Amino acid sequence: MKLNEIIEYDKKYFMNVFGERTKVCFERGSGINLWDTDGKMYYDFFAGIAVSALGHSHPKLVATIKDQAEKFLHCSNIYYIESQALLAKALVENSCADRVFFSNSGAEANEGAIKLARIFFKKKGISDKYEIITLNNSFHGRTMATLSATGQEKYQKNFVPLLERIVHVPINDLEKLKGAVNEKTCAVMLELVQGESGVHMLTQEYLEGVRKVCDDNGILLIFDEVQTGMGRTGKLFAYQHYNVEPDIFTLAKALAGGIPIGALLAKEHVASAFEPGDHGSTFGGNPFACACALCVMEVMLNDGAVENSERMGKYFVDKLNGLKTSGNLVKEVRGIGLMIAIELSEPKAKQIKSDLLEAGYLIGNVGDNILRILPPLIIKKEHIDGFVDCLSRGEKAWLTT
Numbered sequence: 418m419k420l421n422e423i424i425e426y427d428k429k430y431f432m433n434v435f436g437e438r439t440k441v442c443f444e445r446g447s448g449i450n451l452w453d454t455d456g457k458m459y460y461d462f463f464a465g466i467a468v469s470a471l472g473h474s475h476p477k478l479v480a481t482i483k484d485q486a487e488k489f490l491h492c493s494n495i496y497y498i499e500s501q502a503l504l505a506k507a508l509v510e511n512s513c514a515d516r517v518f519f520s521n522s523g524a525e526a527n528e529g530a531i532k533l534a535r536i537f538f539k540k541k542g543i544s545d546k547y548e549i550i551t552l553n554n555s556f557h558g559r560t561m562a563t564l565s566a567t568g569q570e571k572y573q574k575n576f577v578p579l580l581e582r583i584v585h586v587p588i589n590d591l592e593k594l595k596g597a598v599n600e601k602t603c604a605v606m607l608e609l610v611q612g613e614s615g616v617h618m619l620t621q622e623y624l625e626g627v628r629k630v631c632d633d634n635g636i637l638l639i640f641d642e643v644q645t646g647m648g649r650t651g652k653l654f655a656y657q658h659y660n661v662e663p664d665i666f667t668l669a670k671a672l673a674g675g676i677p678i679g680a681l682l683a684k685e686h687v688a689s690a691f692e693p694g695d696h697g698s699t700f701g702g703n704p705f706a707c708a709c710a711l712c713v714m715e716v717m718l719n720d721g722a723v724e725n726s727e728r729m730g731k732y733f734v735d736k737l738n739g740l741k742t743s744g745n746l747v748k749e750v751r752g753i754g755l756m757i758a759i760e761l762s763e764p765k766a767k768q769i770k771s772d773l774l775e776a777g778y779l780i781g782n783v784g785d786n787i788l789r790i791l792p793p794l795i796i797k798k799e800h801i802d803g804f805v806d807c808l809s810r811g812e813k814a815w816l817t818t
């Protein structure tokens with residue numbers, strides 16, 4: 418199909434939640450590259466918002482997909498599922514969690530985390546501990562509970578009334594968090610690196626402080642690792658940078674390298690609050706998604722994707738910091754692993770994103786001042802060099818127009 422025809426159908430038949438989309442439609446991909454319907458090649462520095470961690474059409478993932486599709490795709494969770502059991506084992510053996518539940522998305526995994534936190538206290542006979550503290554500018558999803566947890570009014574305002582008793586506090590301000598705790602608080606839910614709002618990290622001191630506040634007050638600590646998990650920050654899970662363990666954490670995005678899946682993970686004493694009938698899913702944990710996630714886990718653990726994320730992330734941030742001396746377009750570079758934001762000194766993010774697209778590079782933006790970069794974890798130095806050269810070449814024009 419021609420791009421114009423696709424756009425026409427989209428505008429006529431699809432609900433207009435994505436507004437004016439970028440006028441490109443991809444047809445195929447390989448490694449870090451994507452090709453559009455006109456045959457133009459792009460370097461993918463966005464990975465479908467931190468999803469395509471192994472790049473596109475990774476041969477091992479393609480083989481797994483073919484193999485599982487030929488066997489069978491789906492069966493109900495009323496039966497035992499081999500790939501689900503193996504994936505649960507792999508996640509538990511490589512994390513601080515003892516048990517896993519699989520959903521289909523990040524929001525659903527977070528929804529499960531909120532339910533688990535509430536039921537944990539209910540099962541102890543404490544019925545009035547249900548309040549959750551999250552951070553300003555956080556992003557936890559689009560379902561009603563996760564929208565309520567998301568600390569951004571622009572997403573919430575048309576959907577009030579929201580889930581009651583979710584309060585928001587500023588990032589890295591322990592006193593404000595302590596002030597928000599009361600006898601009804603059941604959990605604190607945090608992104609370790611806020612991605613959607615432009616790569617803002619929690620400090621070590623803050624996270625250690627939050628863990629202590631939770632321990633001192635008998636409150637559960639939930640990490641939303643939907644975006645930071647699965648090697649994105651240079652470790653398999655971002656909490657491993659801090660040496661601070663959560664009671665519950667969630668994954669999605671990169672977990673199956675592009676096949677929809679989410680995961681809710683918890684320590685045994687918390688996970689056991691879920692008993693038969695308390696939670697469930699038709700699609701969650703299906704044989705196909707779990708086989709794909711298992712393949713992604715194996716590649717991440719055995720083929721060096723996580724180490725590559727750490728190494729290439731440092732290289733990338735150093736190179737971007739180098740641009741600070743050549744001009745003054747780059748105000749600040751924030752990054753951990755391959756989760757990177759460039760804060761600009763001028764509101765040119767949309768123009769730069771569009772010019773880079775023209776030049777064959779896919780990136781994201783947060784508002785007018787921040788470029789957002791989330792390449793596949795298999796990225797190589799030569800790709801980064803090409804991107805930084807392109808950014809450097811455009812700098813003068815962006816500063817004067």
Ligand code: PLP
Binds near residue numbers: 525612641643
């Ligand atoms: N949590 C975080 C930290 C996210 O970045 C996102 C998506 O961007 C979500 C939750 C929601 O995930 P999903 O879009 O898969 O529901």
